[in-house]
Amino acid sequence: MREVQPPGILSSLASRQEYARHKDEIAGQTDALREEDRARVASYLRRGHVVLAILEYTTDILKDRFGTSGGSGILTDGTYYWRGGAADYVETYGASPGDAFVRHVDDGNGEPPPLTQDDVIDIDDYFMHLCREQLA
Template sequence: MMHVAPLGIFGTIASQSAFSENSDELRRRVGRIPEGERARIAEYLRSGTPIIALMGFSEDVLGNKFSRTGGTAIMSDGCFFWRLDAADYVEHYGIEMPEDFISHGNSRKWVPPVLSREEAAAVDRHLGHLRRIGAV
């Protein structure tokens, strides 16, 4: 089974209302990514492979700077998985990302791999397993 790690606070499969409960944790992480680095990290997050396409609508829980159709969708690069709206939080607020993700992105020069159908299916199966055991 393929192993993909949750991308910190964004590595959850949750409705918008459930995710909004993380607003205090998000506030503690604001400004941790310098403005000059935010765009490339946000683009990487937006360019991941969609794994679980959800029709949910997400809204900024910090300052109403953005909203995103499908923002609760789950994306992956084969190593990590995250909510699509993670890109907006990085871009607008510089929300801190785990150091292993930053190292991984830097090693790839912030160009995400395109997952094959088989790789995406393996990530989906792994996420299904995590949901069954209550880990995400």
């Protein structure tokens, strides 16, 4: 089992309806990411490896500016995980996944590292462990 970390609210393991309850928290992060960092960080987020494919189409909970196929799904780079729609919030509103995550993106030259199928399975095991804990 390989643990991965959430970079803030952009990684909430919740359905679109549950995620909408975080509207004020996300709104409080708008423009927290510098304009010059948005495209690079959003591109990184979009190129993550899919761990939990959830086909739910989500819409922007702030101002309904975008929709995301698989927006509730979870992607990873092997260190962090985030929602499928995270890149849209970063790009559209400048919502920041946190300074540590931005440094992590820069340390990898903006490219998520390759993961093997075994890596992804180990990370999936971690999420299944989290789900079992929540149900207990």
